[in-house]
Amino acid sequence: xxxxxxxxxxCGMISNIYITNIQRKFSMIAEIYGCADKRMDRAQLxxxxxxxxxxxxxxxxxxxxxxxxxxLTIPTxxxxxxxxxxxxxxxxxxxxxxxxxxxxxxxxxxxxxxxGLYIGCxxxxxxxxxxxxxxxxxxxxxxxxxxxxxxxxxxRGPESFHHHPEFLYQKGGGPLFDMGPYYVTAMVVLFGAVxxxxxxxxxxxxxxxxxxSIRHGEQFPCEVDTHVSSLLExxxxxxxxxxxxxxxxxxxxxxxxxxxxxxxxxxxxxxxxPNMFGGISLNPMKQNGDKVLVRKGSGKFEEYPLExxxxxxxxxxxxADMAYAIRYAKKQRASGELALxxxxxxxxxxxxxxxxxxxxxxxxxxxxAPFDILGTEFAQESQKQ
Numbered sequence: 001x002x003x004x005x006x007x008x009x010x011c012g013m014i015s016n017i018y019i020t021n022i023q024r025k026f027s028m029i030a031e032i033y034g035c036a037d038k039r040m041d042r043a044q045l046x047x048x049x050x051x052x053x054x055x056x057x058x059x060x061x062x063x064x065x066x067x068x069x070x071x072l073t074i075p076t077x078x079x080x081x082x083x084x085x086x087x088x089x090x091x092x093x094x095x096x097x098x099x100x101x102x103x104x105x106x107x108x109x110x111x112x113x114x115x116g117l118y119i120g121c122x123x124x125x126x127x128x129x130x131x132x133x134x135x136x137x138x139x140x141x142x143x144x145x146x147x148x149x150x151x152x153x154x155x156r157g158p159e160s161f162h163h164h165p166e167f168l169y170q171k172g173g174g175p176l177f178d179m180g181p182y183y184v185t186a187m188v189v190l191f192g193a194v195x196x197x198x199x200x201x202x203x204x205x206x207x208x209x210x211x212x213s214i215r216h217g218e219q220f221p222c223e224v225d226t227h228v229s230s231l232l233e234x235x236x237x238x239x240x241x242x243x244x245x246x247x248x249x250x251x252x253x254x255x256x257x258x259x260x261x262x263x264x265x266x267x268x269x270x271x272x273x274p275n276m277f278g279g280i281s282l283n284p285m286k287q288n289g290d291k292v293l294v295r296k297g298s299g300k301f302e303e304y305p306l307e308x309x310x311x312x313x314x315x316x317x318x319x320a321d322m323a324y325a326i327r328y329a330k331k332q333r334a335s336g337e338l339a340l341x342x343x344x345x346x347x348x349x350x351x352x353x354x355x356x357x358x359x360x361x362x363x364x365x366x367x368x369a370p371f372d373i374l375g376t377e378f379a380q381e382s383q384k385q
Contacts, residue, residue: 128277
């Protein structure tokens with residue numbers, strides 16, 4: 001089986017884990033062919049590090065060997081780069097969000113459909129063993145019909161670790177667009193599409209100070225709301241509270257609060273970190289958890305082991321799933337339709353706070369198919385060749 005060749009546009013920090021995982025975990029289906037960046041020195045650095053080609057954006061888009069463009073540019077450039085890639089006949093997989101404006105996201109999906117191309121988008125953490133196990137427990141009716149979900153992400157901002165955090169505090173950033181996709185995507189995968197949202201948001205500080213070791217003490221302007229409190233009503237009548245905050249003095253896992261809790265008619269599930277792939281862990285950045293917690297009725301919480309693989313940092317698994325879908329004419333899971341629905345929920349949250357009203361969500365999406373071990377699927381298909 002010929003691997004699907006991928007061209008990377010955007011050689012910032014996040015490109016490292018994508019390239020590493022494609023080369024080490026998913027090389028049976030995908031191959032990083034080359035990389036490009038508006039700064040050629042960045043592209044050359046990554047090309048040397050990973051033994052791939054350094055190219056200009058134009059060269060990458062024209063190269064007939066490239067089947068997928070992996071769009072890792074800043075959020076405000078996502079729509080423009082993805083559009084250029086589609087017009088060049090390339091399938092597209094983008095970092096989240098799909099776009100900054102719903103109109104742009106909708107246009108991208110229409111363009112992909114018109115040209116018979118795939119378009120997908122992060123996050124793909126819902127394909128990990130943690131959230132896939134929770135999905136199975138819900139499908140098995142372990143806690144009865146879900147009633148309410150509480151999702152909390154209370155944290156310091158990325159200026160505590162990111163070398164260049166400014167873009168995360170500009171349009172298309174903030175906790176809503178940077179961390180919100182993980183939480184909203186997880187809930188959509190677990191409960192289905194959102195019907196409407198109502199929200200309050202606020203900008204707490206007009207300036208932020210870099211506290212990481214590099215550029216320590218430098219200040220920069222904040223242009224986005226850094227606290228979000230929202231209610232989401234799903235089409236299956238589950239009600240969810242979503243709170244996102246970048247104004248704390250600690251990391252989000254140090255709040256000691258469950259990141260996502262699901263309350264059903266017959267029990268409760270504490271869900272793992274939706275920003276990670278594994279189970280519950282005291283520090284998901286350092287340890288891959290191997291369990292979820294379930295309480296039946298009024299009993300005590302019990303540990304349930306994860307039933308699926310990919311519990312370590314498997315970013316890029318959605319991209320690999322897209323490559324598999326392209327090669328075998330199947331549906332991808334981290335799809336453009338899912339990303340567009342999530343994008344409309346996120347923008348609706350801002351609109352609700354601004355206009356002081358409920359926002360009805362127009363774009364629907366289907367829940368992605370359950371995910372087993374990607375390697376097993378590949379092995380089964382390879383044996384047919």
